[in-house]
């Protein structure tokens with residue numbers, strides 16, 4: 180394919196981006212290990228490889244767009260979380276970030292538990308052999324059918340999210356002649372420093388039961404009276420993509436405060452607390468996430484200290500990382516299509532996917548980086564915006580990016596750190612087919628979620 184050269188992008192002061200892309204990086208061919216999966220490298224010929232397979236081969240074999248997942252990295256991160264928390268704590272991978280049967284098997288093998296939040300996630304987990312007692316079932320509006328299925332399967336815990344659900348789950352468990360282990364999700368009133376749509380511990384929102392006004396204490400009071408429930412602990416999840424540990428500190432303080440009140444009122448020391456997920460990852464080189472061992476140490480110390488002060492036995496801690504396990508392990512591989520330089524503004528680089536495979540930029544103003552991966556280039560950087568093929572001007576994948584000025588149709592570019600909440604929130608908008616997930620390891624690539632086909636679309640449309 181011929182390469183049409185494009186002018187080195189505009190430098191108009193008004194359009195220069197803030198933050199990560201305020202200035203072009205010194206080397207556009209460099210791949211920052213902070214944002215790329217562990218086994219990603221550039222070959223001597225300039226082509227990027229992952230797990231020993233180069234992206235040109237992947238594109239030829241599986242097509243584009245495709246999510247390319249580094250299995251070695253996924254397993255390493257899962258293991259790092261497991262090891263960091265040790266045998267006296269539990270790590271529940273949050274399946275909402277990305278779930279497939281292969282992933283469930285890897286998690287099982289690496290000793291993690293699983294958090295699911297719908298019947299669909301539950302059936303995926305069970306069908307891939309995750310033992311039911313290692314599954315936690317979440318959700319603010321679980322249907323009776325979902326609850327029944329979870330109780331029948333014998334899930335390790337159901338996380339109760341409302342007063343109505345306390346009664347509903349107790350009733351179903353009794354009907355099925357069992358006692359369901361439950362945690363009660365509370366909102367501790369923390370303002371997590373993250374996007375408004377993904378903060379979940381302030382009181383004015385749909386998740387959990389507020390600690391404020393004694394509502395959480397009342398929920399525990401009611402749950403303890405019901406024969407169908409075994410209350411094992413309190414759950415708090417403060418939000419997502421969080422770097423600052425102070426929110427967790429406040430949350431732990433307030434959860435332990437509730438445990439103390441429960442002990443004082445009922446003479447019961449609940450044996451478990453779950454501090455949720457939400458740990459941030461690097462989407463760009465400006466982000467500095469903490470390692471699992473640092474997080475484990477910090478959380479364990481906070482809970483132990485708070486419990487000592489309250490004269491409580493330290494409960495078993497669990498956490499639910501999703502993004503921090505899978506997010507960095509995948510990139511989205513796109514083929515460049517139309518390139519449109521707009522004088523004095525920027526160059527629009529269209530790819531063969533878009534908001535249907537990554538809604539996060541449109542939804543949360545998320546920042547991503549991007550690189551040319553099918554070759555290297557010494558061309559001048561151009562200020563670009565990577566956009567999709569949807570009928571929507573907000574269909575932006577990477578808002579501000581510097582790409583080489585000689586970028587051309589047919590080049591492959593990749594957006595790293597798309598392992599979490601991209602495939603799982605993918606849509607069929609404009610009847611665009613959802614991309615496959617290709618897992619790569621030790622020189623071999625295999626599809627773990629296949630590409631949607633036109634037949635799939637037509638099969639759903641029953642006329």
Ligand SMILES: Cc1ncc(COP(=O)(O)O)c(C=O)c1O
Pocket residue numbers: 273275276294317416418419420455456457458499500501502503599
């Ligand atoms: C209850 C619960 N646990 C865990 C998670 C996983 O969050 P993250 O992927 O940010 O770790 C979420 C999503 O924010 C959640 O709602």
Ligand SMILES: N[C@@H](CCCC[NH3+])C(=O)O
Pocket residue numbers: 275377419420539599600604
């Ligand atoms: N889906 C969100 C996070 C919400 C997580 C679920 N509570 C994201 O992409 O960041």
